[in-house]
Amino acid sequence: MPPYHQNPDPTGSLPLSALLALLPLVTLLFLLGGLRWKAHWAGLATLGVALLVAVGAYGMPPLLAIDAGLYGMAQSLLLILWLTFNAIWIYNLTVHSGHFAVLRRAFGTLGEDVRVQAIVIAFCFGALLEALAGGGGPVAICSVMLIALGVAPLKAAALALVADTAPVAFGGMGNPITVLGEVTGLPAAEFGAVAGRQVSVLAVVVPFVLLLVADGRRGVRQAWPAALVGGLTFGVAQYLTSNHLSYQLADIVAALASAGALLLLLRVWRPAEPVAAARLTERGGVATVGDAEPTGGGETSGAAPDSRAETLRAFAPYMIIVLVFALAQIDAVKAPLTTLTLSFDWPGLTVLDAAGGPVSTEYEFAIGSATGTLLLISGLLSLPLLRVRPADALRVYGRTLRQFGWAILAILAVFALSYVMNLSGQIGTLGVWLAGTGAFFAFLSPVVGWFGVTITGTDAGANALFGGLQTTAAAQIGADPVLLGAANSSGGVMAKMISPQNLAIGTAAVGLVGREGELFRRVFGWSLLLLLIMCGLVYLQSTPVLSWMLP
Numbered sequence: 001m002p003p004y005h006q007n008p009d010p011t012g013s014l015p016l017s018a019l020l021a022l023l024p025l026v027t028l029l030f031l032l033g034g035l036r037w038k039a040h041w042a043g044l045a046t047l048g049v050a051l052l053v054a055v056g057a058y059g060m061p062p063l064l065a066i067d068a069g070l071y072g073m074a075q076s077l078l079l080i081l082w083l084t085f086n087a088i089w090i091y092n093l094t095v096h097s098g099h100f101a102v103l104r105r106a107f108g109t110l111g112e113d114v115r116v117q118a119i120v121i122a123f124c125f126g127a128l129l130e131a132l133a134g135g136g137g138p139v140a141i142c143s144v145m146l147i148a149l150g151v152a153p154l155k156a157a158a159l160a161l162v163a164d165t166a167p168v169a170f171g172g173m174g175n176p177i178t179v180l181g182e183v184t185g186l187p188a189a190e191f192g193a194v195a196g197r198q199v200s201v202l203a204v205v206v207p208f209v210l211l212l213v214a215d216g217r218r219g220v221r222q223a224w225p226a227a228l229v230g231g232l233t234f235g236v237a238q239y240l241t242s243n244h245l246s247y248q249l250a251d252i253v254a255a256l257a258s259a260g261a262l263l264l265l266l267r268v269w270r271p272a273e274p275v276a277a278a279r280l281t282e283r284g285g286v287a288t289v290g291d292a293e294p295t296g297g298g299e300t301s302g303a304a305p306d307s308r309a310e311t312l313r314a315f316a317p318y319m320i321i322v323l324v325f326a327l328a329q330i331d332a333v334k335a336p337l338t339t340l341t342l343s344f345d346w347p348g349l350t351v352l353d354a355a356g357g358p359v360s361t362e363y364e365f366a367i368g369s370a371t372g373t374l375l376l377i378s379g380l381l382s383l384p385l386l387r388v389r390p391a392d393a394l395r396v397y398g399r400t401l402r403q404f405g406w407a408i409l410a411i412l413a414v415f416a417l418s419y420v421m422n423l424s425g426q427i428g429t430l431g432v433w434l435a436g437t438g439a440f441f442a443f444l445s446p447v448v449g450w451f452g453v454t455i456t457g458t459d460a461g462a463n464a465l466f467g468g469l470q471t472t473a474a475a476q477i478g479a480d481p482v483l484l485g486a487a488n489s490s491g492g493v494m495a496k497m498i499s500p501q502n503l504a505i506g507t508a509a510v511g512l513v514g515r516e517g518e519l520f521r522r523v524f525g526w527s528l529l530l531l532l533i534m535c536g537l538v539y540l541q542s543t544p545v546l547s548w549m550l551p
Contacts (some may be wrong), residue, residue, distance in 0.1 A: 001064060005361070006425035008432045010058045018433035020057045021426035024417060025049040025454065028500065031443070033524055036517030039504045044412030050417050052425035064349065065420055071346045073412045074363055074418030076501075076536040080136055080411050080457070082372030084505050090317050090379045090399045091509075096396050098387040100312035102306050104148040109267065112274035114149050115214045116226045119207050121145050122163035123230060124259035127320065130167040131251030136505035137212070137371065138164045141318075150276065151214075153510035157440055158213055158522045161497035161506055166203035166234065166347040167251045167531060168493035169195045172371075173329060176459040183467040184485055186459065192247025193551050194486035196239045199493060201537060202233035202530060204228075209526055215275060229265045234258035243551070251271045268534040291451040317382040324378045340368025343393050351423050403422045407508040409512045410516070418455040418478035424467060427455070431466050435473035442477075442542035445470060446486045446491020446534045450527075454469050454494035459500035461493040483550060487538040494531040 011017045024402040027049045031042035047069065054060040054068075054290050110117045122142045128140040140162045146156035169176055170192070177195060181188025207227035211219035220227070237257040242250040263497050306314075342365040351359040368371055383393055430451060433443050448470065452462025463485075470488045471481035496502055503516040512519075540546035 001061065001348055002419075003348070003352050004060055004064050004423075005352045006355070006423075006428060007058065008352050008354050008429045010425070014429075014433055014436065017057070017429045020038045020053050021421070021429040021433075024051055024421060028417075028454075029498075029524075032500070032503070032517045032520040033232065035071060036521070038493045038514045039408065039410035039500050039507070039516035040413060043500055043519070044415060047413050047417045047420065050420045050424075050426070050546050051212060053426060053485050054420055058424045058426065060424045065424060067346070068351075068420045068423040069347050069416035071423075072415040072417070074346075075412050075419065076372045076415035077363065078367065078372060080501055080505070081408060083375065084136045084140055084369060084372075084508070085400060085404070086372045086375035086379060087137045088403065088509055089319070090375065090382065091141065091144040091395050092396050092400050092403075093379060093382065093386055093388055093393060094314065096392065097388050098296070099314040100148055101387055102310050103145070104150070106311050110263075112224060112276065113188075113271045114151060114276055115211055115219050115223045115243060116152070116213050116266070116271065117149055118159050119145060119210055119226055119230050119260055120259060121149075123161045123166075123207055124255050125212060125318075126160060126163045126166035127234070127251050127255035127258070128219065130164060130171040131173065132256060133248075137504055138167075140509040143506055147370040147510060151404050152513055154515065154519060154522070155214070157506035157510045157512070158520055159210055161502060161519070161523050162209055162213055162526055163495045164496055164502075166206050166238070167198050167255070168243065168496055169199045169489045170238070170247055170252075171459065172248040174246075174250065177461050179511070180467045180485055180489055182465055184264070184471045184478065184481070186471065186482060186485065189247060190482045190551070191486045191489070192250070193243045195226055195489050196242025196247065196250060197549050197551075198486060198490040198534065198537060198541075200235035200239040200242075200535065201240055201509060202490070202493070204231040205530065205533065207231040209530070211524070219275075220276075225269055226262060226265060226271075230232065230258045230262050233261040238305070244282075303385070310388055313385050313387075316385040317378065318383050320385075321375065321378045324374050324381070328374055334369065334530055337368040337373075340367065341366040348424070348484040354425070354428065354500055377447070395432055403511065403513075404508045407513050407515050410504040411501050414457065414504075418457070418461070421455060427452070427465050430471070431469040431473075435469060435476065437476055439479075439542075441473055441540040442479055442484065442487075442538075443535050444488040445473075446531060446538055447496075449490070450487035450495040450531050451491030451510070452488070453495035454499050457496070457499040459489055459492045459496065462495075463489055473485075480550070483538065483541060487534075490532050490538070491531060494527045494534065497529045 009017045024046050027537050028046040031037040033492040051065050054065045056060050125136040126142040142160040143156045177186050177192045180191045207230045234254045238250050241253040346361045346363045351363040353359050448466050452465045466488050471483040474481040474484040507516050509514050
């Protein structure tokens with residue numbers, strides 16, 4: 001099959017071409033948020049729209065368009081499915097062994113207030129997981145840990161999704177920033193320094209949003225000191241580390257500093273009216289006192305306390321995860337893992353960009369170093385400590401696969417959608433159109449990243465798609481290319497909570513597959529609000545008003 005040559009303006013009218021390129025994205029958001037379709041049906045329908053646009057408007061050969069979709073599905077196997085299967089399997093192992101109940105009681109020692117506990121788990125611990133693993137791991141693991149406290153499943157998923165924002169730009173040991181440096185040819189450390197001066201501001205806001213999601217305005221009134229201390233400590237540590245130490249370590253240092261600050265705060269302060277998870281309604285707000293269960297998820301006060309050994313066993317899988325991922329960053333460990341990699345050019349898929357250069361369609365099956373493999377290793381190492389026999393662990397894995405059900409199809413469909421849009425040139429059209437707005441592009445720059453993450457589900461993916469476009473547009477309008485490149489990553493983090501892949505992971509983790517549309521409606525407004533804050537910040541950083549914030 002001859003190579004396909006991308007054309008960012010197939011209709012001869014850039015606004016019309018952009019409207020056509022927007023059609024799949026608008027369809028996806030409307031089906032999820034407006035009609036509340038299940039993610040797998042919304043994903044398949046939107047994939048159909050993207051294929052029609054690719055073939056009908058962009059002139060992509062039908063077989064090539066289908067091949068691009070298959071390539072995208074293959075990419076999801078290690079990036080999302082393998083990772084999420086193993087993350088949820090570890091959780092299910094703790095349920096099977098009975099240590100999930102121990103974990104639930106242990107979190108009660110963080111204080112009686114579930115709103116503060118949610119900040120520690122979803123924001124601090126979630127950031128640590130994002131730093132080490134990225135992908136859907138933080139959403140999957142933190143959702144079930146919140147359920148352990150007695151938080152309603154859909155609310156737990158919403159809290160985990162909203163919390164997984166500020167750490168995303170430096171997730172996976174700074175992988176999004178590293179990718180940004182690779183695709184633009186500019187120093188990654190410079191992008192990391194500027195991104196650290198953007199998302200650190202966001203980090204101060206996110207814990208307050210978590211309080212609003214958990215308990216409305218009452219939550220902010222009663223628990224604002226925890227949000228302020230946790231967010232401010234995280235933001236300051238993230239800024240200092242990304243600018244003066246290493247952007248790869250920014251989230252690790254920030255997560256540990258924030259958690260430590262909150263634990264110190266809880267020694268001298270507690271909310272005046274502690275709220276247990278059972279008193280939170282599904283929509284936020286507090287039920288009547290008569291509806292409340294005892295603090296700690298309903299454990300009776302007469303029950304014997306868990307021994308220190310059993311508590312350590314309950315936390316062991318998560319401590320092992322941190323240890324395994326930290327060891328995997330050491331060259332002596334990383335090198336043999338990366339040798340277990342199979343890579344090849346995807347058959348029949350030859351694409352040229354608008355300038356005539358080849359678009360990479362290499363498929364890399366890096367099973368050894370994949371995040372999912374490291375989680376599998378962590379789970380296997382946890383078996384003796386959880387006292388789970390291998391045969392039982394295998395049965396639990398089978399139940400885990402069945403738990404996902406339709407969510408697997410949703411993830412496959414959306415990955416196919418993202419690659420059809422990217423390889424046909426639809427994503428490029430949107431970027432070129434937005435870049436034509438002149439100086440106002442500084443305000444819209446984060447929106448480009450937001451679009452990218454909505455489709456790809458990852459900040460690194462959005463940077464790979466739009467990083468070069470951002471720096472090129474900056475040169476055209478006389479702006480700082482590092483500022484707009486970093487804005488792509490910083491703006492993209494707000495879309496992770498609404499990307500269909502993460503919605504599917506969230507609902508699968510909490511056992512609510514098929515309610516992705518409802519979850520989308522809960523977090524979409526917060527995504528837009530945080531995006532607007534980032535747009536304003538980046539625009540002001542491009543002007544004398546806040547240019548002093550830049551290096």
